[in-house]
Structures are given as C-alpha cells and as structure tokens.
Amino acid sequence: MLITKVKEREKIIAALRNKNIFVFKCFGCKEVYFPEEEIDSLLEEAGVKNRVARVDYLCREEFAEKYYKKYENILKDAEAVIVFSCGVGIQVLAKILPDIPVIPACDTHYINGFQGLTAQDADCQQCGECWLNITGGICPITSCSKGLLNGPCGGAKEGKCEVDKNMDCGWVLISERLKLLKEEGALHKKSTNIRDYRLIIEGGKRSEE
Amino acid sequence: MNFEEKLKSGKMVITSEIGPPKGTNIMPHIKEAEGIKDKVDAFNVTDLQSSVMHLGSLATSRLLAERGLEPVFQITCRDRNRLALQSDLLSASVLGIRNVLVITGDHTVLGDHPQAKPVFDLDSVSLLKVASGLMKGKDMVGNELDGIPEFFLGAVVNPGYEPQELQIMKMEQKIEAGARFFQTQAVYDLTSFESFMKRVLPFGAPVLGGIVLLKSAGMAKFMNKNVAGVNIPDKYINMMAAADKKDRPKVSISIAAELIKGMKTLCSGIHIMSLGWEKYIPDVLEASGF
Numbered sequence: 001m002l003i004t005k006v007k008e009r010e011k012i013i014a015a016l017r018n019k020n021i022f023v024f025k026c027f028g029c030k031e032v033y034f035p036e037e038e039i040d041s042l043l044e045e046a047g048v049k050n051r052v053a054r055v056d057y058l059c060r061e062e063f064a065e066k067y068y069k070k071y072e073n074i075l076k077d078a079e080a081v082i083v084f085s086c087g088v089g090i091q092v093l094a095k096i097l098p099d100i101p102v103i104p105a106c107d108t109h110y111i112n113g114f115q116g117l118t119a120q121d122a123d124c125q126q127c128g129e130c131w132l133n134i135t136g137g138i139c140p141i142t143s144c145s146k147g148l149l150n151g152p153c154g155g156a157k158e159g160k161c162e163v164d165k166n167m168d169c170g171w172v173l174i175s176e177r178l179k180l181l182k183e184e185g186a187l188h189k190k191s192t193n194i195r196d197y198r199l200i201i202e203g204g205k206r207s208e209e
Numbered sequence: 210m211n212f213e214e215k216l217k218s219g220k221m222v223i224t225s226e227i228g229p230p231k232g233t234n235i236m237p238h239i240k241e242a243e244g245i246k247d248k249v250d251a252f253n254v255t256d257l258q259s260s261v262m263h264l265g266s267l268a269t270s271r272l273l274a275e276r277g278l279e280p281v282f283q284i285t286c287r288d289r290n291r292l293a294l295q296s297d298l299l300s301a302s303v304l305g306i307r308n309v310l311v312i313t314g315d316h317t318v319l320g321d322h323p324q325a326k327p328v329f330d331l332d333s334v335s336l337l338k339v340a341s342g343l344m345k346g347k348d349m350v351g352n353e354l355d356g357i358p359e360f361f362l363g364a365v366v367n368p369g370y371e372p373q374e375l376q377i378m379k380m381e382q383k384i385e386a387g388a389r390f391f392q393t394q395a396v397y398d399l400t401s402f403e404s405f406m407k408r409v410l411p412f413g414a415p416v417l418g419g420i421v422l423l424k425s426a427g428m429a430k431f432m433n434k435n436v437a438g439v440n441i442p443d444k445y446i447n448m449m450a451a452a453d454k455k456d457r458p459k460v461s462i463s464i465a466a467e468l469i470k471g472m473k474t475l476c477s478g479i480h481i482m483s484l485g486w487e488k489y490i491p492d493v494l495e496a497s498g499f
Contacts, residue, residue: 145316146327150334151379153313154367154394157437163316175375187378190385192338194331194349 002126003033004086004106006042012105015082016046022071022078023048024093026085028056039084039105058089059122061096068096075100087124087132087139094137095122099180102137104130110200128199134186136177143170149193212251212279212308213361216390216415222478223499224281224392224417225490226253227273229264239272241487248494251279253310253392253480260287260320267297271304281363282306285314290330291339295348298340302358310363310392311337311383334382337362341387364388366416368396368405369438376438377408384414392480395421395432397441399471406475415477420468422486422493423461426450458489466496473497 006012015021023043027034043052053071057063068075075081080101083090087108094102110126123142131140131149141147145163152171155162159172178184215222225245227238242252252273256266270280282301289297301309317327331339339349346357364383370376380391396402396418409416423429426449429441445464452460469479479497483490 146313146329146332148313148329148332150332150382152375153332154365154370154376154379155315155437156370157435158371162437163318171375172372175372184374187375188381190382192335192382192386194335197330 002031002086002124003109003111004035004084005109006035006038006084006106007104007130009042012042012082013046015080015103015105016043016048018079020077020079021048021051022075022081023052024055024058024067024081024083024085024089025052026055026058026083026089028058028085028089032086033111034084035106058083058085059092061092061121064089064092064096068093087126087130088122090130090132091122091124091137091139094132094177098177101181101183102132104132106130107199126200127195129196131193134189135174136181136183138170138174138177140170140174143168143173145170147195149195151187212281213389215250216477219477221473221499222250222415222417223248223494224251224253224478224480225249225487226255226480226482227269228255228258228484229266229269231261231263233264235264235269235272238269239276242273242278243276245487245490246278248491248499249481250478251281251308253281253283256283256285256312256314257288257320260315260317260322262320262322267301267304267306270301270306274305279308280306281308281310283310283312284336285312286329286331286333286336287314287317288325288328290328291349294331294336295339295343298343298360299354299358302360307359308361308363309340310365311340311388312365333364334379334386337364337383337386337388344387361389362387363390363392365393366391366409367394367438368402369394369398369440371438373405373408380409380414381412384412388414390414390477391416393417393419394438395419395436395482396468396472397439397445399468399475402472403475417478417480418469418472418476420465420479420481420493422465422481422483422489423449424484424486425457458486458492461486462489462492462496465493466498469493469497 055067082103082105084105090104107128107130108124108126109128125141145161156169161167161169254266254269257263266283270282273280311333313333317325346354366380367376426446429446432439448460
C-alpha cells in the first residue's frame with residue numbers, strides 16, 4: 001500500500017498562485033490514501049477554483065490520455081501542471097505532457113501491505129521524498145539502475161544503460177526532458193542530493209517532522 | 210614532491226594502476242609497480258574492478274605506501290553504505306593514504322557476483338562531498354571527529370561520453386563537492402579530446418588523460434561495442450589486426466605514444482591503464498618522449 005503526503009505546504013501554495021497553472025488531483029484507487037481534505041483546503045487557500053480536474057487512475061495511460069483530451073484546450077497554454085497523486089500518476093502525466101513542467105505536490109510513502117494493481121511502465125518506489133519536480137517528471141530512482149540522484153554514472157553507451165542494452169539510461173532521458181522543458185540549468189546545480197532511507201524504513205507510519 | 214605537489218608544480222604527471230588479484234598473491238603486482246616507480250608518479254589501486262571480487266584496494270594501497278610508492282586509493286559506492294564508506298576513508302587516513310579517487314562504480318550485475326545487492330547508497334558526487342566534510346572535522350550528519358583526516362580528492366570524467374554535456378555538468382558538480390584532480394576514461398580521439406579540454410580548462414582542475422593499451426583488434430572492437438565513451442578509430446584497429454601476435458605490443462606501444470604525444474600539450478598528465486601489460490609502460494613512456 002502507499003500513502004501520499006502533501007509536500008511543503010507554503011511552496012505548493014506559492015506554486016498554485018501562479019496564474020497559468022492547471023491542477024490534477026487523483027483520488028483514484030482504494031489502495032492509496034490521499035489527504036483529500038488537506039488538498040482541498042490548500043486549493044482554497046491558494047484561491048484555485050477553476051482549472052482543477054478531479055480524476056481517478058491517473059496512473060493508467062489510457063485514462064490519462066482521455067483526461068488530457070478533455071482539458072486539452074487549457075493544458076496547451078498551461079505554464080505548469082501541479083499534480084496531487086502518487087509517483088506513478090505524475091510520471092504518466094509527464095510523459096503525455098513532455099514540454100510542460102509537471103510538478104508533484106505529494107511525496108509517495110510506502111506502507112506495509114497490499115500494492116496497487118495498475119502496473120505500468122512508470123514505477124514509483126514510494127521513497128517518500130518525490131524527486132520528479134527536479135527531474136522533468138522521470139523518476140531517477142526507478143529509471144536509473146543505480147538509483148542515482150546527482151546525474152548519470154558515465155556507464156551508458158549510446159543512451160543505453162550499462163546493465164542492459166535494451167534499457168534507456170534514465171539520466172539521458174531526464175536530460176532530454178529537461179531540455180524540452182528549457183530547464184536544463186537544473187542539471188548544473190550546486191546542491192547534492194542524498195536519500196533519507198528512514199522514509200522507507202519507517203514508511204507511512206512515520207510522524208511528520 | 211608528492212602527487213599533489215607535482216600536479217601543482219605544472220610538471221607532466223604520470224599515473225598508472227594496479228588491479229589487485231583475486232586471492233592473496235599480491236607481491237608480483239607490488240614488484241611490478243616497484244620496477245617502474247621511477248617512471249610513474251602515483252599508482253591507482255582499483256576497487257573490485259569491473260565489479261569482480263578481488264583483494265581490497267585499501268590493503269593494497271597501504272602495501273604500496275609502505276614501500277615508498279604513492280597510491281591513489283580508488284573507492285566506489287557499489288559495495289558499501291555511507292557508514293562503511295566514511296569509516297574506510299578514516300581508515301585510509303590512518304594508514305597513510307592521502308590520494309583518494311572517488312567513483313560511483315560499475316553495477317554489480319556486470320561482475321562475477323551478479324547476485325549481489327547493489328548498494329549505491331551514495332554516488333561519486335555525494336561521497337566527494339562527504340569526504341570534504343570529513344576533512345573539515347565533521348561526519349556527514351555533522352558529528353565532530355576526534356582526529357581529522359587529510360585527503361587529496363580526485364574523480365573521473367569520460368570525455369567521449371555522449372551527450373558530453375552531462376559529463377561536463379557532473380564534472381562541475383564533482384569540483385563543487387571537492388574533487389581536485391581528474392583522470393579520464395581511455396582517449397583514442399585527439400580531436401574530440403581537444404574540444405573537451407577546451408570546455409573544462411576554465412574549471413582549473415588538473416586532468417590526466419587516460420590511455421588503455423590495446424592488446425588486439427578484438428579487444429578494440431569489444432571496447433567500441435561495450436565501453437561507454439570509447440570509439441577507437443578504424444586506423445588503430447587495422448594496425449592491430451595487421452600485426453603478428455609477437456609484434457602486437459610494439460604496435461600497441463606506438464599507438465599509445467602517438468596519443469600521449471597529442472595529449473601532452475592539452476592536459477596535466479597521463480593515466481596509463483595497462484591491464485596486465487605493466488612491463489611495457491617504460492617503453493610507452495620512452496616512445497612518448499618522457
């Protein structure tokens with residue numbers, strides 16, 4: 001099972017206050033706990049009324065395609081899409097909207113028990129600290145065989161992973177996506193990303209810090 | 210002068226490497242290194258190269274240091290978590306090892322224990338940052354150290370990797386995290402190496418250009434197919450293919466010498482990965498004008 005928690009409230013509200021955004025909130029599957037009330041209060045505080053789509057199973061590409069079609073006219077001109085969903089939903093939407101920043105508003109945490117049913121290409125390991133906002137909506141943990149957070153290892157040949165020539169190098173994909181989003185500057189960062197494994201060891205039972 | 214001082218002096222620096230054996234029979238490797246110590250400024254000691262289980266890099270580095278040879282202790286993130294990595298860095302320091310080359314490491318599935326758990330708790334950038342923190346007297350969560358280590362930290366860069374931009378950005382991150390020198394993947398294309406060096410020269414970190422001695426045309430083709438950032442031109446492959454078996458070392462030496470002569474004016478030193486052909490290093494250096 002998994003549980004989503006809203007990322008830093010103030011930052012999300014600031015992002016929501018931008019004019020040209022569109023919001024997806026996915027409350028789609030029974031296997032996932034979504035903080036629905038908190039999300040609605042956040043949207044209210046930020047003054048977001050329209051430009052919100054309440055959807056289910058965003059993690060399923062065929063559903064996500066339909067949502068895209070439904071909101072195509074607004075989405076075409078959106079500067080960013082803010083998504084309240086698990087990590088898979090965000091990645092599926094980012095794939096459909098490769099040239100619009102798709103920003104996760106939630107971290108996806110692991111809790112013991114039953115896993116979701118909608119296995120897809122995109123994968124979320126429920127690391128509890130979603131990186132998709134800085135990696136163009138492609139997960140560095142599940143798309144890189146080493147789960148690297150600070151760029152590629154240098155082992156990829158012609159864009160394929162050293163582990164398997166049929167597998168794309170996640171970081172090459174991330175850099176291409178960031179280029180499309182005109183965010184490649186994000187790769188020239190000064191900070192160093194390091195995972196906090198407490199977030200998966202203690203999982204969704206962990207109290208807020 | 211130690212390795213760092215030599216690099217700072219602007220003298221052309223030569224490094225080579227020792228790959229510790231699978232087993233305890235290390236002395237032939239140490240003797241091999243002792244035989245060329247007047248020609249080589251420092252010896253990298255590989256850390257379970259190609260993810261194959263070998264004698265350790267730390268112990269081998271110490272054996273070199275005891276004999277007055279200067280080791281470059283290679284440390285990868287493949288096999289140890291952040292506690293063990295920090296601890297091994299402290300161990301290196303008390304064993305008199307100063308030069309540390311920080312690498313992410315090949316994936317475990319490429320080696321001889323593909324069943325192993327791949328660790329990668331840290332990566333090259335974060336481990337460099339952690340090592341820099343230890344040098345300031347703090348572990349990575351901010352606890353004070355009782356006794357502070359001193360390192361000369363290095364990292365690797367792959368000039369032929371595509372897209373090159375990703376290597377450049379990673380190099381910048383490594384410098385920011387504390388890398389003071391770089392050794393490169395094998396270089397076979399001087400034109401692209403020159404353009405790479407032009408890009409990275411402003412960073413100010415000395416770069417040692419990599420040389421891998423070709424042993425056969427088959428090896429060259431294998432590397433072209435499998436090694437990231439390596440594109441050996443046909444002319445070298447043809448030269449190796451045309452040579453009789455007994456003449457291959459001679460041809461290989463002449464290829465290496467041509468590359469070294471070309472690189473000499475572009476970078477701060479040469480890193481020779483001889484892969485068992487250590488005995489030819491003096492000939493390579495002589496043919497390159499050292």
